[in-house]
Structures are given as structure tokens and as C-alpha cells.
Amino acid sequence: MAAPTEAAFIVIGAGPVGCAVASLLHKQGHQTVIYERLSHIEPNPETSYPIGVNPRGLRTIRQISEGLESKVKAEGLLVQAWEIYAGKFKVATLRSGSTYGTTRAGVNYALYTDVVERGIPVHFNHKLKRIDLQSRKIVFDASSNEVEVDASKAKVLACDGCYSSVRKALEEQSASFSAQVTVWGSVYRALFSQTETPKLDPAIHYVLNGTYAAKASPSTWAVVLGALRHDRDHDFLLSADATDENVARLKAYIAQNVPKAVPLIPEQEYTDFWARRSFAGQVVQCNQVHHDDWILLMGDAAHSVHPSTGEGVNSGLEDAKVLCDVVAEVGNTPETFAVYNARRIADLEALGRLALYNERGTWDKRQKVAGGITNAVLGIGRAIGASGPPKEEYMFGTLIRDDNILSYSEIVTKWEQQMKPVQGFANSVAKLCTKQTPSPQPSDHDAPGKAR
Numbered sequence: 001m002a003a004p005t006e007a008a009f010i011v012i013g014a015g016p017v018g019c020a021v022a023s024l025l026h027k028q029g030h031q032t033v034i035y036e037r038l039s040h041i042e043p044n045p046e047t048s049y050p051i052g053v054n055p056r057g058l059r060t061i062r063q064i065s066e067g068l069e070s071k072v073k074a075e076g077l078l079v080q081a082w083e084i085y086a087g088k089f090k091v092a093t094l095r096s097g098s099t100y101g102t103t104r105a106g107v108n109y110a111l112y113t114d115v116v117e118r119g120i121p122v123h124f125n126h127k128l129k130r131i132d133l134q135s136r137k138i139v140f141d142a143s144s145n146e147v148e149v150d151a152s153k154a155k156v157l158a159c160d161g162c163y164s165s166v167r168k169a170l171e172e173q174s175a176s177f178s179a180q181v182t183v184w185g186s187v188y189r190a191l192f193s194q195t196e197t198p199k200l201d202p203a204i205h206y207v208l209n210g211t212y213a214a215k216a217s218p219s220t221w222a223v224v225l226g227a228l229r230h231d232r233d234h235d236f237l238l239s240a241d242a243t244d245e246n247v248a249r250l251k252a253y254i255a256q257n258v259p260k261a262v263p264l265i266p267e268q269e270y271t272d273f274w275a276r277r278s279f280a281g282q283v284v285q286c287n288q289v290h291h292d293d294w295i296l297l298m299g300d301a302a303h304s305v306h307p308s309t310g311e312g313v314n315s316g317l318e319d320a321k322v323l324c325d326v327v328a329e330v331g332n333t334p335e336t337f338a339v340y341n342a343r344r345i346a347d348l349e350a351l352g353r354l355a356l357y358n359e360r361g362t363w364d365k366r367q368k369v370a371g372g373i374t375n376a377v378l379g380i381g382r383a384i385g386a387s388g389p390p391k392e393e394y395m396f397g398t399l400i401r402d403d404n405i406l407s408y409s410e411i412v413t414k415w416e417q418q419m420k421p422v423q424g425f426a427n428s429v430a431k432l433c434t435k436q437t438p439s440p441q442p443s444d445h446d447a448p449g450k451a452r
Contacts, residue, residue: 008030019114189238190225193269309355363440373425
């Protein structure tokens with residue numbers, strides 16, 4: 001029988017959120033340990049995807065260490081704007097100057113390095129096998145052995161991603177817990193390049209006919225393709241086979257949909273693409289994010305969103321800050337998680353509503369039409385001073401600053417109030433013009449461990 005762990009906090013998952021919360025708790029003097037299913041933390045941007053770290057996420061990183069914040073900024077590029085294209089025409093520009101473009105892998109590695117420097121134990125190759133709410137024991141598969149951890153005297157922070165095994169255990173074992181999971185309508189995979197082209201500005205992130213092109217690091221461009229699950233013409237993008245036919249189709253797809261990126265992509269990348277990891281995901285909404293005083297879901301395990309929100313890593317990093325603020329106020333007590341849940345749940349509910357709306361708009365033709373009408377009407381309203389700024393301005397645009405970081409509840413409430421007078425009309429027109437696209441169904445790409 002395993003003796004109770006001496007750690008005050010057990011973190012499951014060494015992703016950005018797990019590393020951030022471990023460092024913050026250690027900084028407060030709490031003994032913390034991390035268990036991670038992977039064998040190591042990989043810094044290579046080509047194993048990852050581009051993200052933007054906005055002032056919300058940077059605030060948490062700065063709370064860990066000002067030096068760490070400087071490192072994350074130095075390894076990224078300040079995004080001056082997002083430009084959105086339909087066909088050959090630019091249809092929208094969102095100014096920024098507040099958000100740093102980087103990769104999830106780069107941010108994760110920087111946070112992990114801080115964990116190592118603090119001497120926080122990280123147990124790699126420990127995949128969660130089961131967790132028992134009654135006995136408060138955790139069992140990991142560690143290579144060919146089972147490792148049992150008596151966590152009865154510790155608190156468990158589940159940072160194990162959108163396919164969270166801890167969340168699944170709560171659904172199975174807790175009558176008071178429930179979660180709604182909505183699979184993304186697209187699966188994503190990226191091409192990478194270390195060359196430049198005058199057709200693309202490194203300070204701009206581009207949305208080109210549903211494809212995302214951005215500087216993933218100071219030396220690397222990423223071109224992220226989204227394969228729609230319901231579109232059979234996109235099936236080839238999910239293949240693992242670098243056949244002559246697939247290579248030719250990929251070249252044609254890039255030339256048609258992302259012509260600005262054609263000069264970037266080296267010939268070999270059209271072959272290497274098929275061996276690259278693909279990223280699926282799901283929107284996760286929980287009725288609560290804790291179980292008694294023992295388990296707390298954090299990051300994607302509690303509230304996975306959609307890439308189009310731009311808030312995945314930022315909302316998770318804010319979780320770490322909020323928890324450590326609560327611990328600083330009330331201590332490590334039986335009430336800690338309940339206080340956190342009460343403070344955080346309204347923001348997470350608001351973020352979930354936004355994520356569902358954005359996610360559906362990537363594949364549902366009817367919602368795309370309704371959204372286009374809504375945005376056009378609101379754009380006219382802004383031009384004549386009858387409507388406020390778009391929600392994105394408060395998230396990663398010009399209106400989010402270190403001294404002006406609104407809560408998700410505030411941002412989403414503003415957005416919903418703006419849409420309310422227009423949405424009924426827009427939905428009616430869209431219903432007349434288009435058929436509703438069937439909801440996407442999970443596939444092999446949604447197996448746990450595909451992405452976190």
C-alpha cells in the first residue's frame with residue numbers, strides 16, 4: 001500500500017497550464033509534483049501549431065517571473081493585425097499590437113524550463129489509468145508498471161487536456177458533475193517553412209479562405225489547413241500517405257486557397273506534411289469544475305474552446321492565476337476549490353457560449369450566412385457610432401491592455417447584447433437561403449492523446 005504523498009498539490013499534465021500552476025504554487029511555498037503521460041516536453045515548433053499569447057496570458061506568465069515573460073515575448077513576434085480574406089479580397093482587418101504570436105510548444109517549453117529550474121518533480125511516462133473518488137487513490141501506467149499514488153492528503157489539479165481522463169472519471173463517479181462535449185467540425189494540420197515571401201508580412205496573421213498563415217517563431221512560418229469533417233473533398237488532407245496523387249492535390253489546394261503562401265512552401269514540405277501530427281479537439285462545458293475539496297479541472301480539461309476564439313492557452317493560464325490568487329487569500333483549505341469554482345464558473349460559461357458559436361461558424365453554412373449578415377449590420381452600426389467595438393478588440397485587439405483586461409463574462413455579455421437586435425433577422429434570412437449542415441461526428445482523430 002502506497003504511503004500518502006507529501007505533496008500538497010498533484011498536477012496531472014505538464015502542458016502550459018500544468019506547468020504554470022505548478023510554478024505559481026511552488027512560488028507560494030506549496031510542495032507540488034507533476035505527472036505527465038509523454039516522455040518529454042518537445043520545444044520544436046513543427047510538432048505544434050501557432051497561437052497568440054495576449055495580455056491575459058502574459059499577466060500569468062509575468063506573475064511567475066518577469067524574466068519568463070521576457071523570454072516568451074522574445075521567442076515570439078508581436079502581432080500587428082489579423083487580416084481575413086474571402087477569395088482574393090480582404091474582407092476584414094483587426095488591429096492588435098497587444099498579442100505575441102508563437103507556438104504552443106514554445107510556450108510550453110518555456111514554462112516547463114521554469115518548473116525544472118524551481119526543482120519541481122516531473123514524472124514522465126506516467127499515463128493516468130484510473131482515479132478513485134472514494135479512496136482518493138490514483139493509478140498511473142508507467143512503462144510496464146503500475147504506480148499507485150495515495151492522494152488522500154493532497155489536492156489534485158487535472159490539467160490533462162480536452163480529452164481529460166480525470167473529467168471522464170468525474171462523469172462516471174460523481175452524481176453532481178456533468179459535462180457537455182461538442183466535437184470540432186474541423187481537423188487541423190500544418191505545413192512549415194523557414195523562407196520568406198514579400199506577399200506575407202511577418203507582423204500579420206492571415207486567415208485565407210479558412211487557412212491560417214502566421215509566423216510561428218522568428219524563423220518559422222506555419223500554414224495551418226483545416227479539413228472539414230463533412231466535406232469529402234477534404235478527406236485527403238487527413239491521409240498519412242505521401243502518394244504522388246496526394247502531393248499533387250495538396251499543391252493544387254494551396255495554390256487555389258492560399259496562393260499568397262505558395263512562395264513560402266519548399267518542395268519537400270509537400271511530402272513531409274503527410275507524416276505530421278493532426279490536431280482535432282472539442283468544446284468542453286462543465287456544470288462545475290471541482291469535486292469536493294480534492295479535484296479541480298483546469299485549462300482544456302475544464303473548458304476546451306476552439307482555435308478561432310484565440311483564448312485556449314490564455315484562458316488556461318488565467319485559471320492558474322485565479323487559483324493561486326484564491327490560495328493566497330484563503331489558504332490551502334477544504335474551501336479552496338469551492339471558492340475558485342464560484343469565482344470562475346460564470347466566466348467559463350460565457351467562454352463556452354462564445355466557443356460554441358465560433359466553432360459552429362467554421363462548418364455550418366447557415367450560421368456562416370447569419371454571422372456574415374450580423375457582422376455587416378454591426379459594422380455599419382459602428383461606422384455611424386450606433387454599435388460598440390467587436391468582442392475581438394477586448395480579447396486580442398487594441399482594447400486589451402495590462403490595465404484593461406475584461407472578464408469573459410463582461411466581453412461575452414457586450415457581444416450578446418450587440419447581436420440581440422440583429423440576430424433574429426440574420427437567422428431568418430440565413431434559413432431562407434441555406435440548408436443547415438449536419439453536425440460533425442467524432443472520428444479516429446478524436447482519440448485521447450491525439451492533441452492536448
